[in-house]
Amino acid sequence: MSMQETGGAPVEILQTSPFALRSPEAFEATFKVHKLWEASDREALLREVGPRVRGIAAGGKVEIDAAFMDTFPALEVVANFGVGYDRVDVAAAAARGVVVTNTPDVLTDEVADLTLGLLLATVRRLPQADRFLREGRWLKGAFPLSASLRGRRVGILGLGRIGKAIAKRCAAFELEVVYHGRSRQEGVPYGYYPSLVEMARAVEVLIVIAPGGAGTDGLVGAEVLDALGPNGILINVARGTVVDERALIAALTEGRILAAGLDVFEKEPQVPSELIALDNVVLLPHVGSASLHTRQAMGQLLLDNLEAWFAGRGPLTPVPETPWTGQPAPVG
DSSP states (O other): OOOBOGGGOBOEEEEOSOOOOSOHHHHHHHSEEEEGGGOSSHHHHHHHHGGGEEEEEEOTTOOBOHHHHTTOTTOOEEEESSSOOTTBOHHHHHHTTOEEEOOOSTTHHHHHHHHHHHHHHHHHTHHHHHHHHHTTGGGGSOOOOOOOSTTOEEEEEOOSHHHHHHHHHHHHTTOEEEEEOSSOOTTOOSEEOSOHHHHHHHOSEEEEOOOOSGGGTTOBOHHHHHHHOTTOEEEEOSOGGGBOHHHHHHHHHTTSSSEEEESOOTBTTBOOHHHHHOSSEEEOOSOTTOSHHHHHHHHHHHHHHHHHHHTTSOOSSBOTTSOOOSOOOOOO
């Protein structure tokens, strides 16, 4: 049954990019969906439907900034596909009375699992060993000995939902875990470092799972990498912008850190040729949550947020910058 505007017309939604849904038909049966990525003339589409659009299903590379929101004078809600929402200007949304939602929890375990896989692959050089075998080099001699995960202390930058799930998995590997964030958290069994540089100096593995955005841009730079040291391994499953990519390339090239495992990059999908050429990195195409099971769950939560909002029940998972006040959502 479709969500109805006044006069019986369905609520109109702009979808900025494709995403997985268990039942795409349910989405399009519930709302009148305008697919931005399919438009031959995007500006023309936005001019035509902008005045009628009340919700945005946001994903992909489209920036939902103040100027973009101004295209939609009737906009009430931006439902973001993903737990990270740095492509949405939440301050601009809040100023316009627009609620922003994201998709927490449903991707936590998938990203945490991938993180440990990436850590193991980086430490034990699994992709390199695979290439070694495929290229016939095993016939000429054994693969060189790798580093080990044994005896390493892990520092987690960002102990949120996913950070805690990563920490739990590291503990199962009998690894000591410490963390850095804006403040100490109560009720967690891990040591806290108020200084990121000091934490990097104290660990052999630095896992980055902090949110993106202006507040964390380039946070892991040359000083942090030098503190991590020549035996150190960097794992980034957060946002490429959190790590200074040029400083990382220099540290890897010069042996100032041992290795890196990266699922994210500054300017995706472009990856610097210098990184691709290095043999002490494992590079993934941003697949942290990219299983069919998890992406469908994310899509369902996005749809559930839109349905709840336009049914007048309020959002299910609003972001902190646009909290739900408990007032009924506009209906019709």
